[in-house]
Amino acid sequence: MTITITAFEHSPDGGRGLARDTRVRWALEEVGQPYEVRLVSFKAMKEPAHLAAHPFGQIPTYEDGDLVLFETGAIVFHIAQRYPGLLPDDANARARAITWMFAALSTIEPPVLEMANAKLLEGDRPWAAERMPLVQDRVRKPLGLLSNRLGGADWLDGEFSAGDLMMASVLLRIRASGILDEYANLAAYLARAEARPAYKRAFAAQLAVNKPGPP
């Protein structure tokens, strides 16, 4: 059975790898599973056929035979459970790796999304300049604690896991703000993640969809 995922026909980030299909592509590359991609337009994302697969009208979705999943965290988790390579065998270590997946999505990403909203959705509002430092400090707070926990380790808990994949994917969204560089060990952690061959293949694959055409 072929795994099929969906991705933006034209990603709003222009191929910088921030669209969430990149996380799923990365997971599939780490576990060595081939996949096909169905590109979806913004219009089609809000139509009944796509909403049947993804009730919130987003990408990515994941199809494998009868199974249809949405929600990036759930898809990456499913891949990590199903194929070896992204979760440790030891039960306790496995539970801790899964914990870091949830931490990336529930503790780090919400203030990151708030910061993105402040720029993209409220950048032209009269309060934008005065408010941004407040929002940035909400990102710094958990990042500082994450930096303390990581310390000098390569990955968050032993070997690279789905928890690191998700955390690095969230940290990628912070880099453009400059805030990540305030934490040298987190910047190095992200660089280590990006240097993984599986990440490079995933990044290249999404870029191939989104790169500017010939002049």
Place this chain on the structure above:
Amino acid sequence: MTITITAFEHSPDGGRGLARDTRVRWALEEVGQPYEVRLVSFKAMKEPAHLAAHPFGQIPTYEDGDLVLFETGAIVFHIAQRYPGLLPDDANARARAITWMFAALSTIEPPVLEMANAKLLEGDRPWAAERMPLVQDRVRKPLGLLSNRLGGADWLDGEFSAGDLMMASVLLRIRASGILDEYANLAAYLARAEARPAYKRAFAAQLAVNKPGPP
């Protein structure tokens, strides 16, 4: 081995059940596992002993023998994996139930947290009144789609699952705003969740810690 969780010594919500230990208590009640609670002061939450268990200095944590977990989603998931009662046996149905856990935490909760921040952290700022409707509309957008998906069903995908537990827990945080009542089926869904005996026991247990003392 006894399961021990941590909770606020004094919950900021005064026992309304919004602190995240309630989600873990609820999960443990659904699967019928006894547990002990260690209360933690705001001061102790930021000290090294607690940070060793929870790098972000929050509650709840979960201890069971050698295993120490943090992050509510991860803890509820661990309980749901380990004990029967919160996830279906069928592999595909199980993956879909897990998907709803991630959807609650990654799609619905971030705008809900942003709305809470707008009130609690920015309520006295000059932009508070003009900005709040924007933030509320960011909550309405996924709620409307969630309402469409739920339709007339009792639960999100078949039987009650850890996905419903997490979704109802997030919806609880919206109720005070009045926005949830704009979606009659979601308000009824939450009422169904709150009527579960396991939820009632969890709510009562956290209230017993937080209720005002005798006069």
